[in-house]
Amino acid sequence: PLDFTLQADAGAVLQDVKDAAEASDMTFPLALGAQGSCTIGGNVATNAGGINVLRYGMTRDLVLGLETVLPDGTLSNGMNGLRKDNRGYSL
Known part of the structure; x- marks a missing residue:
């Protein structure tokens, strides 16, 4: 995209997400031992770290936003297209 x-x-299973990212010349750096069976929802809920956590951060650092359905059925849209980052150049 x-x-x-x-x-x-x-x-969505983490391995499928990683494969979809690679098919679009991107990377999803979250790497876990159970990446063939764990889901993205579980990773976000537990803020999973994985073996690349020191370089790329926790799961919350990889998520721009969430679209959720609340218990009363209303849709909460917290999707953001861009995260502000003014720390300097990303080398």
């Missing part, structure tokens, strides 16, 4: 973002459902 042109904006280099990836959207995934909560039930």
Whole structure:
């Protein structure tokens, strides 16, 4: 995609998300031992770290926003297209 973002459902398996990112010449750096069976929803809920945590951060550092359905059925849209980062050049 042109904006280099990836959207995934909560039930998407981490390995499938990583494969979809690689197919678009991107990377999803979260790497876990159970990446063939764990889901993105579980990773976000537990703020999973994985073996690349020191370089890329926790799961919350990789998420731009969430679209959720609240218990009363209303849709909460917290999707953001860009995260402000003014720390300097990303080398």
